[in-house]
Amino acid sequence: MKNLKNLTVKDIQDKYRLTADLHTHTKYSKTGPVPHAFGSVMENVAAAHRAGIKTIAITDHGPGHFIYGVGTELVETLRRDIAEANELFPEMTILLGVEANFKDTPNGLDVTPEQFKLYDFVNAGYHYGVTRSGMISNFMVNHGIETKKSAERLRTFNTKLVIRALENNNIKVLTHPGDKGPFEMDAVCKVCEKTGTLLELNAKHKHLTIPEMQRAAGYDVSFIIGSDAHKPEQVGSYAPTVLRAIEAGLDLSRIVNLEEIK
Numbered sequence: 001m002k003n004l005k006n007l008t009v010k011d012i013q014d015k016y017r018l019t020a021d022l023h024t025h026t027k028y029s030k031t032g033p034v035p036h037a038f039g040s041v042m043e044n045v046a047a048a049h050r051a052g053i054k055t056i057a058i059t060d061h062g063p064g065h066f067i068y069g070v071g072t073e074l075v076e077t078l079r080r081d082i083a084e085a086n087e088l089f090p091e092m093t094i095l096l097g098v099e100a101n102f103k104d105t106p107n108g109l110d111v112t113p114e115q116f117k118l119y120d121f122v123n124a125g126y127h128y129g130v131t132r133s134g135m136i137s138n139f140m141v142n143h144g145i146e147t148k149k150s151a152e153r154l155r156t157f158n159t160k161l162v163i164r165a166l167e168n169n170n171i172k173v174l175t176h177p178g179d180k181g182p183f184e185m186d187a188v189c190k191v192c193e194k195t196g197t198l199l200e201l202n203a204k205h206k207h208l209t210i211p212e213m214q215r216a217a218g219y220d221v222s223f224i225i226g227s228d229a230h231k232p233e234q235v236g237s238y239a240p241t242v243l244r245a246i247e248a249g250l251d252l253s254r255i256v257n258l259e260e261i262k
């Protein structure tokens with residue numbers, strides 16, 4: 001391989017493949033008639049198949065997001081769509097997950113322990129548009145606007161909330177950590193060591209950032225690349241994220257869904 005600094009997307013695609021994409025959205029994430037994501041389950045699965053990915057998950061936004069949350073009443077429809085896609089692509093593993101929202105509820109999420117059973121697994125992330133999640137303060141702090149809740153107090157609030165959710169639920173992937181809501185990376189990584197929760201390298205939001213990856217690498221945690229596709233053509237996007245991981249000096253064998261092509 002060339003000098004690491006000169007690597008291109010093509011070099012990465014020649015050398016590594018993505019085995020699974022556990023973070024994709026569909027047109028069921030929408031506001032009334034206005035879509036927030038654009039693909040159908042079938043289109044996302046077909047895109048994954050074209051990209052040579054064996055496992056794909058549909059993980060629309062949790063029900064607590066008041067703009068584009070997907071309620072549990074759609075689970076049956078999603079399961080039916082997945083069964084249809086599996087008929088056309090029998091060699092693919094197609095999972096149903098959800099991207100739950102951190103929220104100040106008894107279990108720290110907008111997906112209850114009872115609702116966990118509806119899904120094959122649950123991811124969780126910070127998002128604006130969720131009440132009882134410090135949403136306005138998070139938005140303001142992230143956009144450089146002063147808030148009543150100082151950035152420091154907000155970071156403490158977020159960190160406590162994320163840790164409580166991690167400790168009380170079986171969360172597979174912490175999505176785009178550090179985006180939307182700031183928290184103490186060290187404290188959260190320590191809990192992920194215990195719970196085995198994967199830290200996402202998100203292709204869309206660019207979190208973990210390079211400094212965040214370097215920080216997290218000091219803990220006994222594993223990483224996963226998620227496309228966070230909101231359009232079918234984004235499913236399985238990974239190469240630019242691998243370039244960032246290389247720049248951060250991250251040992252690529254710690255990325256659980258990245259495979260070296262021999």
Ligand SMILES: [Zn+2]
Binds near residue numbers: 099125126127175176
């Ligand atoms: Zn998200």
Ligand SMILES: [Zn+2]
Binds near residue numbers: 025099
């Ligand atoms: Zn997402």
